[in-house]
Amino acid sequence: MDIEDRPAKQTTATHLICQIVLALLLAVPLSSPALADTGADTGSGTGPSVAGELESIKLDVAMLKRDLVILEEELLFPASSQLAVYVAMDVGQFFQLDSVTVELNGKEVSHHLYTERQADALHRGGVDRVYLGNVKQGNNQLTAFFVGRGPDGRDYRRATSVDFEKAFEPTFIELDIADSTAEHQPEFRATVVK
């Protein structure tokens, strides 16, 4: 091989490398279409029938979970002693919820610290079943303590109570956090849901 050929050969080899690198860099993922995460997938990895099979499994699992939830409720919380307590928030401009503690006849039965995401879900109209348990028939008292930040970001702790008579049907109590626009203060209510 003549030494004078080297630059020409080198140019060819360099060009080849350049082409390879270019080919690599133009390949996935740099130029493949970008898929925005739209929260759905199609199971394209194994074909539609397999994806359909997955969906069928998921649905059957959901049905089984449903039946177990109902069985658990009937077994552990029969209607004659069942008490469910829900937390709801109406607007909530004057109160930023941190936690809720529920006392039943003077005894703490539930304490829940709310994450930002959970508090946001309440703001958007969701309700959280903060307690599901059993209570004796007859007269009872439920007290809820709300802790959070009130107007102007001050620490805020308030309680509200409700007396109720437990009968044979399940009892539902709604703990509601609302805004009193007149007083620029949050309001806390506990109501037995009919």
Place this chain on the structure above:
Amino acid sequence: MKRLLCELIFSCVMGGSDPMSIDELTYRSVLYDYYQEDYGAAMVDVLVAEQQNRLGDDPLRFALAKGSVAFEDGLYNYASLAFAALPESQLKDVDRIRIGFHLARVRHRQQDWGQLAVELDKVADAQQALGMDTHPEVSYMSADLALQNGDFARAGEAIDLMNDDEPFRGYALFNLGVALRDAQQLSDSVDIFRLLEAMPGKDPQVRDLKQRGRLALAHLSKSESESEDAKAILEDLPTGSRYRDAALAAYGTLAMEQKDYNLAARIWLTLKQDEKWHTSNAIAHLGFPMALEGMSEPRWVLTHYQSAEREYGQRLVVLQGVQERAGDSAWVRRLAQAVTTTGVEEKGLAALVEEWDHDIGREEWLEWLAAEDVNTLLREWRSLADISAWLGTVPQTLEAFAQVSVKQVERTRELRTALADEKILARRAELEAQIAGIDQRLGWLDANQPTQDSGWMLTMASAQQRTKIESLLAMLVQAQSMTDSQSVQVRERAQRLLGIVFYELANEYPDQRWRLARQKQAVFTALADVDQSIDRVQTAEQAYVGSVGLRSEHYLPRVESLSSRVTQAMQTRELALAEHLQSRMKQESERIEQYLFLTRVAIAQASDQLALSDEHQTDLESE
């Protein structure tokens, strides 16, 4: 984004001052899970509410929520059926938008472009009727649809509807840029990538897309022989970017093309220093000695080519090993576990990830994982693994339920004993006797209307009245033995007094009947309370016994059948993953073989060169 989805998916719930109904609480519990993106829990809430018939006063609203939740939980067919079951006549335009939006998302991901067009048209019509703005995801899907049809202008129009900082706009711009480049409309493609570059980069997804866009822009500039532009773009890419190595490799290539071998050598050396294997440093092993050649540094060229040959040879062995291991289903399962376990907390899994980083190269296998098919397979596998783990706990849960059931049965049996001990059953018998007595009395009253007859009067009379009547009747008997004049007087008096008593009794007749009816009602209520207590104890016992029965007869076979289906589905995905992996390793091997071939050619050249150079030196010395 979430707020927009809230408007698009559900009617946003506005709170009111009135307490909610039980059904409303149920509906909003679904929303609570949904807003936290816990779609599995929301789906179970929906199914429970349906089963317990707690759909509320607005079943349409509930049905919409059901479809939306099912969609987000990945139950697309179920969601489609739920939406299709909605009564068309009761739907409002806003409902049509919601349904169309969900179905469009399904069609888009299924790449069913014909049906996507239909759904998007429905959304557009309903939006127009309501005068609503277009949701960015709708615009994104419209742009994608236009690209599929090769209608770049329409894609651009859809993109123009989105806000500058909207992440969907970033994706749509990138895709349009790529499509234009592929259609050889390079100048338009550059313009689009420039628009992407100009987007505000607050969102991490947008930032990443902008970097991808810049890299694509650099290639476009290079292909249009605008090397300086390309160089400027590549220099501008952040060093911490995940495209840093790709950018460096492109920069190195550019330097080689511009014959700036010194710069190229430094770039290749930087890439070579990364111990973990990836596409960019693979090419650097070959690029570095070539740059040295360009710099007329023949002394080290052959050594580095030989080093590259060794690297590529070893790499091929590693790839061959991975291909072989992919045939072992246990290894593939372990791999799927490793890449789908959050945080890779388990020691063994962390070691496997480390092994993969080393053997295959982080960039390579992350890229493999990011590929759409592999990603879908892994997501499905993860989902199935979670289901499998949950199914594994169900027998234990059922066992706990059974134990509770047994306890409850024992307790209700004790209560049943207590019913007898506490004379509740005796009390019941007494109440029943009271009712029978009242019924008998009422029956007699109904059959015997007031008549001034001693029999009727004595039956109706109170004890005091009875004494009085009996004394008056005795007077009448005595009067028979009296003289006529005395007898008449006594009889008349007795008759008069009996008449007064009869009057009182006849007057009391309806009141007595009413009192008896009320008394009967009160006894009935007392009896019902006693019966309810007894019934609760007996029904509870039956229910608890029933639930134990259900556990063994109904749930376990369901769990077993599901577990078997899940195992089979997981195996299908493991096989598919293995095939993908082997195919990927094969591709990689072919590429490395190309490098190895080039390296060997270069070694031959360098050896020749060295030999010639030695001859030349010997000639010079002999001269």
